[in-house]
Amino acid sequence: MSRKKTPKNKGGSVPAASTLPTAANRSRLACSRTARPGPEALPKGPPQSGRPSLGGTGDFYDVAFKVMLVGDSGVGKTCLLVRFKDGAFLAGTFISTVGIDFRNKVLDVDGTKVKLQIWDTAGQERFRSVTHAYYRDAHALLLLYDITNKDSFDNIQAWLTEIQEYAQQDVVLMLLGNKVDSTQERVVKREDGEKLAKAMKLRRLLMRSIVIPALQGAETAIYKGSQRAALQAARVCQEGGSRGLMLSTLNLADTSSTLEEATLPRSCTGNLCPLPRL
Numbered sequence: 001m002s003r004k005k006t007p008k009n010k011g012g013s014v015p016a017a018s019t020l021p022t023a024a025n026r027s028r029l030a031c032s033r034t035a036r037p038g039p040e041a042l043p044k045g046p047p048q049s050g051r052p053s054l055g056g057t058g059d060f061y062d063v064a065f066k067v068m069l070v071g072d073s074g075v076g077k078t079c080l081l082v083r084f085k086d087g088a089f090l091a092g093t094f095i096s097t098v099g100i101d102f103r104n105k106v107l108d109v110d111g112t113k114v115k116l117q118i119w120d121t122a123g124q125e126r127f128r129s130v131t132h133a134y135y136r137d138a139h140a141l142l143l144l145y146d147i148t149n150k151d152s153f154d155n156i157q158a159w160l161t162e163i164q165e166y167a168q169q170d171v172v173l174m175l176l177g178n179k180v181d182s183t184q185e186r187v188v189k190r191e192d193g194e195k196l197a198k199a200m201k202l203r204r205l206l207m208r209s210i211v212i213p214a215l216q217g218a219e220t221a222i223y224k225g226s227q228r229a230a231l232q233a234a235r236v237c238q239e240g241g242s243r244g245l246m247l248s249t250l251n252l253a254d255t256s257s258t259l260e261e262a263t264l265p266r267s268c269t270g271n272l273c274p275l276p277r278l
């Protein structure tokens with residue numbers, strides 16, 4: 001595979017810390033319910049200059065969320081995003097992300113236009129200082145590990161420490177065990193992922209009968225925090241994780257959560273699962 005993690009048509013990449021968000025553009029990133037059309041009112045991800053406007057495609061939307069993909073290098077963040085955005089799986093040679101990159105996607109959820117602004121961060125240590133500044137505005141963080149790479153699982157705690165330091169306390173966090181298609185190479189047991197989730201006092205929202213083809217092989221899904229943001233983040237995984245994912249979320253502000261179960265809506269039969277009205 002040859003692919004470049006460089007600016008793309010509907011997104012952009014941010015290799016330098018000089019373009020980190022300002023207080024002004026951070027406030028615009030807040031989850032917004034806007035009148036349509038709203039390209040100029042779309043939440044502007046950092047930075048503002050030198051790249052196409054996030055709304056340049058003329059997307060209409062009612063509500064917008066900023067979602068960030070984080071985790072060790074090579075866990076599959078870019079693949080998840082590309083799969084979600086373009087429906088393609090980037091198999092083959094691994095080219096590491098430089099800096100930070102983003103894609104927009106507007107989904108129709110029960111008649112509501114939901115815009116997701118999804119940021120793909122570089123997993124490599126040397127880019128941490130760049131990505132830290134982007135946590136603050138995120139509504140949801142998807143924290144990935146690779147079930148074939150024990151180190152990426154062991155490093156989850158370190159990622160959580162970073163998240164606790166830099167993200168909003170009420171951010172929705174999902175823990176994703178990626179690459180479950182690689183059954184032969186699996187070194188992180190599903191139970192270990194679930195144990196970690198429990199240790200973090202996660203709440204369980206979605207499990208068992210997830211009938212979305214993209215989620216075949218999904219192990220479990222847990223959320224806590226803003227329900228709507230959690231579900232939108234789950235949708236990223238549902239569409240992006242054709243190879244199955246374990247989803248779980250953590251509300252860092254809530255240490256007294258208990259496990260709660262629910263299921264996806266019955267109408268959830270395709271790649272796009274209508275979200276329940278919350």
Ligand SMILES: Nc1nc2c(ncn2[C@@H]2O[C@H](COP(=O)(O)OP(=O)(O)OP(=O)(O)O)[C@@H](O)[C@H]2O)c(=O)[nH]1
Pocket residue numbers: 071072073074075076077078079080090091092093094095096097098121122123124178179180181182243
């Ligand atoms: N088998 C399998 N391979 C995957 C999957 N997702 C990603 N890969 C492979 O894993 C490698 C790394 O994927 P990337 O998406 O580039 O990883 P990343 O997390 O974005 O890495 P950084 O950009 O360095 O942070 C690539 O060779 C992908 O083809 C998956 O679900 N299953």
